[in-house]
Amino acid sequence: MIKTVLIVDDDAVTLKLLKELLISAGYKVVQAQTGRQAIDRAIAYSVDAVIMDIMLPDMDGPEAIAVLKGQEKFKNTRVIFLSGIVSRQEGCVDEILVAGHEYPAISKPIDFECLLQLLDED
DSSP: OOOEEEEEOSOHHHHHHHHHHHHHTTOEEEEESSHHHHHHHHHHHTOSEEEEESOOSSSOHHHHHHHHHTSGGGTTOEEEEEESSSOOOSTTOEEEEETTEEEEEEESSOOHHHHHHHHHOO
């Protein structure tokens, strides 16, 4: 079961909204605004899931996820990408390919119900 979620976005408003949503849904939340911060905080807090913006100021989200997924500790960590550049497919989820693995991607503005469903999937 996912307990601690890392939210990574360079937009402070998005971080605040997601944090409030996830805390109200019972999750512990860790935040980061850059790819490097995301890697450091994921390691420091042993997160169960990462909600990652694609476009970040220092390194892009897929690059940061590739670094994390390269570590044994994060092989089974759930990853959900967020971006204004993905399109909505059937339902609310698209997919993004990172280092040979497909991950769900949700477009902005965020469909919070869809996000919570993705976090709750087994």
